[in-house]
Amino acid sequence: MKTIYAFDFDGTLTTRDTLIEFIRYARGNSALIMGIIRHLPMLIMMKLRIYPNDKAKQHIFDHFFKGMTVDEFTTICTEFARNSQQLLRPHGIETVKRAIRQECPVVIVSASIDLWVAPFFSDMGATIHNNGQTDSDNNTEAPIIILGTKPEIxxxxxxxRFATPNCYGKEKVNRLLALYPHREKYRLIAFGDSRGDKELLTAADESHYKPFRE
Incomplete structure (x- = not known):
């Protein structure tokens, strides 16, 4: 029986939420602060769990990135990853690399936009999963597969807007099972750090909550 490793990204493999850091990188501190102030009531309601996480996130994404060309956005994503390696947790990345060395499939299951998650793992052969198939002809044997929220283009x-449901909570399990449907044929080891990972951790045979805290 093969073993599949599933990792949350923000807070698990990174030290902080990359959405905020990506906005700061792409738009600057002033624009970030003004955007947060503009949406503060909504963000407070989201924290109080009286406004949906996915709707709040889409409002924020719309505010900062609506109308940007996909080429410009992709370039910023690549540059952001290259210049933000300090956000990665060393023990977490070593665990990813160890799983690859053992020839175990690795899946990064993230609510973040897949286009900025993938470049963090480009040197490890990461492939973005795209609407039921990967960019490499549904090659589920790629060293790392990125399952993230996809922007509509x-x-x-x-x-x-988002082209897929926000990859959060139950949606993480849905996306993973769509990629690897025969659950009885593999052992799942999952890593997460927040309530957005609860369902993924519960579905796993072995779960690790808030790992890699050096």
């Missing part, structure tokens, strides 16, 4: 530009 129309006419080469970001619409500000």
């Amino acid at each position: 129309t006419g080469g530009r970001l619409t500000g």
Whole structure:
């Protein structure tokens, strides 16, 4: 029986939420602060769990990135990853690499936008999973597969909406099972750090909550 490793990204393999850091990198501190102030009531309601996480996130994404060309966005994602390696938890990345050395499938299951998660693992052969198949002809044997929230793109530009459900909570399990449906045929080891990972950790044969805290 093969073993599959599933990792949350933000807070598990990184030291902080990359959405905020990505906005700061792409738009600057002033724009970030003004955007947060503008949406503060909504963000407070989200923290109090009286406003949906996915809707709040989409409003924020729309505010900062609607209308940007996908080429510009992809370039920023690549540059962000290259210049933000300090966000990665060394013990977490070593665990990912060890799983790859053992030839175990590795899946990064993240609520973050897949286009900025993937470049953090480009030197490890990461592949973004795309609408039921990977960019490499549904190659589920790629060293790392990224399952993340996908931005909607129309006419080469970001619409500000998401093309998939926010990859959070139960959706993480849904996405993983869509990729590896025969649950009885593999052992699942999962890593997470927040309530958005609860269902994934519960579904695993072996779970690790808030690991890699050096």
